[in-house]
Amino acid sequence: MTTTRLERASAGTADxxxxxxxxxxxxxxxxxxxFPDHWSFLLGEIALFSFVVLLGSGIFLTMFFVPSMTEVHxxxxxxxxxGVEMSEAFASTLRLSFEVRGGxxxxxxxxxxxxxxxxxxxxxxxxxxxxxxxRKPRELNWVVGFTLLILGLAAGFTGYSLPDDVLSxxxxxxxxxxxxxxxxxxxxxxxxxxxxxxxxxxxxxxxFTLHILVVPGLxxxxxxxxxxxxxxxxxxxxxGSGRTDGNVVGFPLFPVYTAKAGGFAFIVFGLITLMAxxxxxxxxxxYGPYDxxxxxxxxxxxxxxxxxEGSLRLMPGQTEYVIGGYTLSLNVLIPxxxxxxxxxxxxxxxxxxEAYATGEKREHHVLDRPRNAPTRxxxxxxxxxxxxxxxLAGANDLxxxxxxxxxxxxxxxxxxxxxxxxxxxxxxTKRICLGLQRRDRDLVLHGxxxxxxxxxxxGEYIEVHKPLDEHELWLRVNYSSPRPIEIEPAEDxxxxxxxxxxxxxxRRRLSEFFYADRIEPVSAEELAAARAHQAEHHxxxxxxxxxxxxxxAEESTSTTVDVEATSDR
Amino acid sequence: xxxxxxxRHDELVVTHAPEGVVDPGLxxxxxxxxxxxxxxxxxxxxxxxxxxxxxVLGSIGVIVAYFAFxxxxxxxxxQQSNMFLGLGLAFCFAGIGFGxxxxxxxxxxxxEKVEERHPQRxxxxxxxxxxxxxxxxAADSGIARRSALKGGLITALALLPLPVALxxxxxxxxxWDVSKFRHTMWRRGxxxxxxxxxxxxxxxxxxxxxxxxxxxxxxxxxxxxxDQSFMDEKAKAVVLLVRLDERDxxxxxxxxxxxxxxxxxxxxxxxxxxxxxxxxxxLLCPCHQSTFDVADGAKVVFGPAKRALPQLPITVDDEGYxxxxxxxxxPIGPSFWERVK
Ligand code: HEM
Ligand code: FES
Numbered sequence: 020m021t022t023t024r025l026e027r028a029s030a031g032t033a034d035x036x037x038x039x040x041x042x043x044x045x046x047x048x049x050x051x052x053x054f055p056d057h058w059s060f061l062l063g064e065i066a067l068f069s070f071v072v073l074l075g076s077g078i079f080l081t082m083f084f085v086p087s088m089t090e091v092h093x094x095x096x097x098x099x100x101x102g103v104e105m106s107e108a109f110a111s112t113l114r115l116s117f118e119v120r121g122g123x124x125x126x127x128x129x130x131x132x133x134x135x136x137x138x139x140x141x142x143x144x145x146x147x148x149x150x151x152x153x154r155k156p157r158e159l160n161w162v163v164g165f166t167l168l169i170l171g172l173a174a175g176f177t178g179y180s181l182p183d184d185v186l187s188x189x190x191x192x193x194x195x196x197x198x199x200x201x202x203x204x205x206x207x208x209x210x211x212x213x214x215x216x217x218x219x220x221x222x223x224x225x226x227f228t229l230h231i232l233v234v235p236g237l238x239x240x241x242x243x244x245x246x247x248x249x250x251x252x253x254x255x256x257x258x259g260s261g262r263t264d265g266n267v268v269g270f271p272l273f274p275v276y277t278a279k280a281g282g283f284a285f286i287v288f289g290l291i292t293l294m295a296x297x298x299x300x301x302x303x304x305x306y307g308p309y310d311x312x313x314x315x316x317x318x319x320x321x322x323x324x325x326x327x328e329g330s331l332r333l334m335p336g337q338t339e340y341v342i343g344g345y346t347l348s349l350n351v352l353i354p355x356x357x358x359x360x361x362x363x364x365x366x367x368x369x370x371x372x373e374a375y376a377t378g379e380k381r382e383h384h385v386l387d388r389p390r391n392a393p394t395r396x397x398x399x400x401x402x403x404x405x406x407x408x409x410x411l412a413g414a415n416d417l418x419x420x421x422x423x424x425x426x427x428x429x430x431x432x433x434x435x436x437x438x439x440x441x442x443x444x445x446x447x448t449k450r451i452c453l454g455l456q457r458r459d460r461d462l463v464l465h466g467x468x469x470x471x472x473x474x475x476x477x478g479e480y481i482e483v484h485k486p487l488d489e490h491e492l493w494l495r496v497n498y499s500s501p502r503p504i505e506i507e508p509a510e511d512x513x514x515x516x517x518x519x520x521x522x523x524x525x526r527r528r529l530s531e532f533f534y535a536d537r538i539e540p541v542s543a544e545e546l547a548a549a550r551a552h553q554a555e556h557h558x559x560x561x562x563x564x565x566x567x568x569x570x571x572a573e574e575s576t577s578t579t580v581d582v583e584a585t586s587d588r
Numbered sequence: 589x590x591x592x593x594x595x596r597h598d599e600l601v602v603t604h605a606p607e608g609v610v611d612p613g614l615x616x617x618x619x620x621x622x623x624x625x626x627x628x629x630x631x632x633x634x635x636x637x638x639x640x641x642x643x644v645l646g647s648i649g650v651i652v653a654y655f656a657f658x659x660x661x662x663x664x665x666x667q668q669s670n671m672f673l674g675l676g677l678a679f680c681f682a683g684i685g686f687g688x689x690x691x692x693x694x695x696x697x698x699x700e701k702v703e704e705r706h707p708q709r710x711x712x713x714x715x716x717x718x719x720x721x722x723x724x725x726a727a728d729s730g731i732a733r734r735s736a737l738k739g740g741l742i743t744a745l746a747l748l749p750l751p752v753a754l755x756x757x758x759x760x761x762x763x764w765d766v767s768k769f770r771h772t773m774w775r776r777g778x779x780x781x782x783x784x785x786x787x788x789x790x791x792x793x794x795x796x797x798x799x800x801x802x803x804x805x806x807x808x809x810x811x812x813x814x815d816q817s818f819m820d821e822k823a824k825a826v827v828l829l830v831r832l833d834e835r836d837x838x839x840x841x842x843x844x845x846x847x848x849x850x851x852x853x854x855x856x857x858x859x860x861x862x863x864x865x866x867x868x869x870x871l872l873c874p875c876h877q878s879t880f881d882v883a884d885g886a887k888v889v890f891g892p893a894k895r896a897l898p899q900l901p902i903t904v905d906d907e908g909y910x911x912x913x914x915x916x917x918x919p920i921g922p923s924f925w926e927r928v929k
Contacts, residue, residue, distance in 0.1 A: 053703040090818075096661040104809075116666060117659055123670045124677070156708040189859055192823075193875060196857025196922035206769065206924045210761035216768050216820045217858075253705055261614030265597035267703050268614065275696050282688025289682030296674020299667070311823040312783055312801055312852065314860045314874050331857065331892060332876040339894035339923060348923045350892050351857060382600055384705060416877065426877055427890055489612040497605040543606040 054276045055256040055269035059146045064280060066139035067242065068287040069132045073174075076129040077231065083119050085111040086181065086227035088220040097304055105308030108183040108223045112303055127295035133175050134300075135291060137323040140164075140171050148369070148399050151387035152255045155380070158370040160248040163241055165367045170238050172323060177230035179321055182301070183223055186318050188309030191222060193331075200351035218309070255386050258497065260490040264384045319414065329412030330354035333434050358409075362402060375526060376533040378504045390459075391498045393452035394533045400448040401441040408437050449536065456538040459495045462487060463541045464549040475559055483560075486553060500540050503530040597704040614700065622694050632694035636687050643683025649676030769927075770919045772804070772824040773816075774900060779805035780829065780849065780910040788909040794831045794847055799864045802827040802849065804912070824920055826852040827900050828862060829910075830882050832869060838884045842901035844910065849900040850886045853921040854878060856893035871897070895923070 022030075037043045054060075087107040093100045095110070096117050115122035144164060147153055153161040180187045195217045199205045214221030253267045262268050270276050306315070320328055331354045338349040365372075373395065389396040411418065412433040419426040466484035474480050487495065506523040510516055603611070622629035653672035659665060710718075731737055779788045783801040786808055794800065804825050805811075812818055827849050834846035842848070850871075854861045859875035869883040878891030886897035898916040905911045919927055 051701075053701050088819075098661065117661065120654055120659060120669065121673050123659065123666050124674050127670065127674075189875070192858045196854075199922050199924040200857070201925075203925055206766035206926065207761065207764065209924075210764055210766060211757075214760065215762035216817075217823055218819050219762075220817070220819075252708065253703070259615075260612045261702075263601045263611070265599075265601040265705050267705060268700050270698075271701060275692050275698075278688045278692035278696060282685045282690075282692065285681045285685030285688065287685075289678045289680075289685055292674055292678040292681055296671050296678055302663075304663070311819065312803075312826045312860055314862045318874070328876070334892045336856070336878065336888055336892045336894040341928060344929050345925050346923045346927045347925075348894075350894055351922070354892070381602065382708060384600070416874070430877070430891075490615050492609060493605065493611055496609055497603060497611070499602075499604045540604070541606055543608050546606050546608065
């Protein structure tokens with residue numbers, strides 16, 4: 020066997036490494052590890068690759084950005100700002116935009132990547148939520164991902180404030196107002212954050228350290244843990260024939276997954292760069308340096324902060340109280356702390372909540388189709404709806420000017436919608452899920468409509484139904500449909516009240532909330548009966564004397580009969 | 589990694605299908621065009637190579653753009669530089685990306701493979717062994733029999749954060765004198781100056797309906813005392829001055845011939861309030877739309893703020909210039925816990 024120079028060289032390197040690290044074992048175990056393929060598994064990758072872009076462009080920016088609030092007079096090329104007093108932070112941002120070649124591009128890449136990063140995180144989280152990928156054994160990884168979401172918000176917030184322009188300065192001022200509203204220690208917290216009174220001269224350097232060291236460092240470490248857990252658990256897969264909780268079906272890490280994911284990384288880089296090249300973002304030279312006096316209407320924070328903005332806008336001011344001489348600003352605390360706190364707590368704790376209601380202990384590696392978990396799906400849609408209403412409320416002034424409506428009316432509408440819309444969304448989503456389950460039942464029992472109407476010998480018209488093939492059948496029958504858990508009665512056989520009954524009752528309620536509304540899955544008997552029925556029709560058709568006429572699809576009528584839901588209220 | 593006792597992955601598999609329906613296994617593999625047609629396969633290869641070539645062109649484009657389009661002094665010149673550099677770089681990335689993905693999809697082996705899973709928990713023997721190891725270690729350390737050791741270690745560790753946190757917390761809030769929230773630069777006799785032009789304001793020059801952005805005299809870089817910071821003082825002292833028809837004013841206290849001055853810092857969370865509507869005498873905060881009625885002591889008429897904007901009491905001096913007669917009667921800006929104490 021002849022070996023080329025390249026082969027010999029790589030064998031030499033491999034030998035050198037393996038003698039010192041034993042890396043051969045790792046290569047053997049990991050190089051052909053299987054990863055399932057689905058477009059929705061790319062969402063987390065978009066987040067990962069956007070973060071890589073953030074690191075790269077961020078390092079470029081640190082070379083030129085000066086995190087200082089020392090006041091200077093601008094003397095650079097941007098004429099409208101000549102002689103204007105500004106912080107070094109703002110001056111260096113102008114320098115990046117006007118004097119550093121590629122500096123503006125890197126700024127715009129960095130900002131677009133930040134927006135995409137957050138969007139990808141959120142949509143990725145929704146994918147995990149709606150498919151039930153957070154179930155055992157992945158609850159911990161859900162918590163890791165959830166922490167990453169919070170850290171992403173922190174990264175965005177600290178970064179947005181750095182250029183020290185009018186908009187970011189006003190954002191900081193709002194932060195100061197929210198911090199001051201904290202009971203008892205609010206004033207001190209404000210001093211803690213700003214190193215004295217607002218704005219002081221410490222906040223930009225402090226945010227800078229958080230933004231380029233602490234937060235990205237934590238994100239990096241947690242991304243490492245996140246991906247380690249993904250490999251440890253092996254990725255989940257969508258349901259389908261041949262895919263079970265005991266296997267994983269897909270493509271090997273090397274070469275297919277490497278090429279696809281690696282290639283996809285470059286596509287994400289390319290997409291972000293294309294956006295940065297063609298769509299302007301944060302043109303701080305138009306805003307001017309921070310000054311506590313001027314304002315601009317219609318200024319919007321980055322999208323992932325809009326929900327807080329909207330929440331603050333909706334809360335009526337009457338809820339500030341003075342109790343015993345101390346001021347309790349519920350008009351700030353509820354929208355800025357309590358509401359986001361509730362939304363995030365429910366999200367963060369969801370896997371544990373659901374496991375508690377199900378009482379199930381087994382591992383899940385095959386994903387749920389969202390319809391097969393109606394309450395979860397409905398709750399997810401409700402949370403998204405609440406979030407979306409707050410985002411819209413954060414743009415209520417733009418909506419008002421755009422549609423020429425009264426701002427007060429819009430605000431009132433959103434106040435009502437914030438409570439009504441999630442409930443409605445919950446209800447309708449659950450209906451839709453149960454409806455889809457019913458449709459699955461029909462398909463399993465009667466097959467697909469073929470749009471062919473046939474007249475039988477005795478004059479009856481029937482539509483020919485095509486039975487499902489075995490793969491589709493499996494997909495539509497092989498899912499779990501839990502019932503509410505049973506608990507032991509309040510009193511034991513001797514009539515003594517049982518300890519722990521109250522906790523059980525709460526659990527039973529939760530479980531009922533989750534699973535009381537359900538569609539009974541197809542049973543073996545039903546399936547057998549349906550098959551017998553089909554065979555009968557088939558025999559009649561084969562039996563001759565038939566006039567068949569294929570009707571155009573839109574004229575055909577379905578002959579399927581609705582199956583009663585078992586305990587559907 | 590796998591053990592050779594019972595195939596543990598079987599423990600994981602749970603079937604919910606009705607009896608009689610069995611898993612038919614993976615659907616058969618669908619061949620791609622290139623798997624059967626060598627010409628299609630060759631074409632894919634050429635496409636991939638061309639995409640990589642596109643990336644090379646992008647790199648060259650960036651180098652050309654770097655020299656050809658300096659950022660310059662105008663918005664259009666920086667945008668031009670930005671666009672050409674950016675488009676080049678985008679091609680540079682996307683060429684590699686689409687090339688690699690097309691390679692993977694059209695040329696690489698696309699037969700799905702199956703790998704077994706194993707339950708996450710370790711086996712009972714391993715667990716028992718782990719407990720054993722820990723017990724041995726604990727016995728070696730002797731901690732179980734010596735409670736003084738345990739107590740000492742826990743106390744030492746519990747106190748450890750203190751010496752680190754103390755200097756941090758001691759310094760991070762500067763002098764921690766939060767009473768500064770209560771005062772601004774305004775004093776009896778301080779002239780009202782225009783912002784940013786810094787000129788005194790003659791009452792007679794303020795026409796009905798006009799709005800003036802105001803800062804106190806002395807809030808200027810050349811005039812500040814050494815312990816005053818321009819930004820900190822300005823953040824508290826900014827004022828909005830409006831002249832109404834005197835008959836429209838519900839209270840005339842602190843006003844001068846229909847001229848009223850209010851803190852510009854919103855009592856909600858502190859944005860500068862500056863959108864004045866002449867017809868209604870309403871002042872709107874652009875941040876969360878709290879609306880204040882200037883004719884009625886800047887009371888809140890809508891939105892998330894609760895309190896009226898604090899009023900700056902004004903009059904004129906001998907020369908007819910507007911001056912303050914005092915500081916604001918209460919702390920300006922957002923509420924805080926001990927605000928009215
Ligand atoms: C972890 C995710 C990150 C997010 C979400 C994020 C977000 C942001 C945002 C929104 C801005 C304002 C951008 C502008 O208008 O120019 C910004 C600025 C900045 N970021 Fe990041 N960033 C992240 C990571 C990083 C990293 C890792 C670094 C450095 C190693 C970095 C360095 C900077 C610098 C120096 C600025 C100020 C530059 C300027 O605006 O001119 N960032 N960041
Ligand atoms: S800061 Fe003025 S309404 Fe919120």
